[in-house]
Amino acid sequence: MATYYFYDDVTKWKIYPINGVDLTFTTSDNIHRLRYLEENSYIKFTPILSEINDDNGCPRVVATEIDAQFILLQNNYSDFDALITDIINYQLNWVIIFCAALNSYVVMTISININDAVCKTSHTIEFKGDYPLLTISLKGIMKNDKMILMSNIFGEEP
Amino acid sequence: MIDLKYGTYIGDTLNWSSSQSYNELEFKDLTSTERVQGSTLSGNRFNHLLHSRNVWRLTISADELYQATKETFMRAFYKAQGWKWSDDNWVTEKVVDLLESGDIPYKFINNHIDLKEITLTFIEVEPD
Numbered sequence A: 001m002a003t004y005y006f007y008d009d010v011t012k013w014k015i016y017p018i019n020g021v022d023l024t025f026t027t028s029d030n031i032h033r034l035r036y037l038e039e040n041s042y043i044k045f046t047p048i049l050s051e052i053n054d055d056n057g058c059p060r061v062v063a064t065e066i067d068a069q070f071i072l073l074q075n076n077y078s079d080f081d082a083l084i085t086d087i088i089n090y091q092l093n094w095v096i097i098f099c100a101a102l103n104s105y106v107v108m109t110i111s112i113n114i115n116d117a118v119c120k121t122s123h124t125i126e127f128k129g130d131y132p133l134l135t136i137s138l139k140g141i142m143k144n145d146k147m148i149l150m151s152n153i154f155g156e157e158p
Numbered sequence B: 001m002i003d004l005k006y007g008t009y010i011g012d013t014l015n016w017s018s019s020q021s022y023n024e025l026e027f028k029d030l031t032s033t034e035r036v037q038g039s040t041l042s043g044n045r046f047n048h049l050l051h052s053r054n055v056w057r058l059t060i061s062a063d064e065l066y067q068a069t070k071e072t073f074m075r076a077f078y079k080a081q082g083w084k085w086s087d088d089n090w091v092t093e094k095v096v097d098l099l100e101s102g103d104i105p106y107k108f109i110n111n112h113i114d115l116k117e118i119t120l121t122f123i124e125v126e127p128d
Helices: A080-089 A146-153 B068-078
Strands: A015-025 A031-034 A042-049 A061-073 A092-100 A107-113 A117-128 A131-142 B002-010 B013-016 B020-022 B026-039 B045-060 B082-086 B094-098 B106-108 B116-124
Touching (some): A015 A061, A031 A080, A080 A131, B068 B116
Antiparallel strands (some): A015 A042, A061 A131, B002 B082, B026 B045, B082 B094, B094 B116
């Protein structure tokens, strides 16, 4: 998956490359800090528009579709086995995503409470050489006030 | 921003609910007429205006109805027995009739159950 962004203007980013994720699962005490994700990790936001136009004749952004992928090599996370156990046994309820463009000081933190979103997660494990490579996919719809923050990122009026 | 209240009868008294605010998607002021139209035996056309009245079309979308309190209020509003709205924080208000009946007219954006959008039509009780 290619990433598209301008050097230092996050409003032009269509897909945000990720360089770190915090994952919290329900009823688990673990907060998994994944700081060395593989380079195809990304989060993408797509605005969802109202069916009817507003009084100005334009549709309104009423929610935001999220599509994210976190790829982690076993070597890059010491609690890899605990993470797999949590993925299998518990539900993801907090995701904090750290984005930073390459060669840029722009850093953005995106926090998703799964209670505020409708999300479906899935995961796959492949092998890169001798080491497992975990891919977590997150697809869903953000429906709370944070979508207004997100629509600001798109450079649109909320 | 539009404020809504609904009324329900307890005995003979119409009791109004507390107010709920919505950031509406659209709120259009329209005009509705009712006419008797036809032609006489000799072929002359006639067109009698019986009355005209104001009609308002209100649409509230998923950016408001995702909130449980606002969605619950909307359901109670839909099945109430009286309706009124205000766009100046109840300095003035308009008591209206609700035109829709039957299933609550939710549209589901992207076919998603959490992304509800509703259009309601308010019609003035007294004609012009």
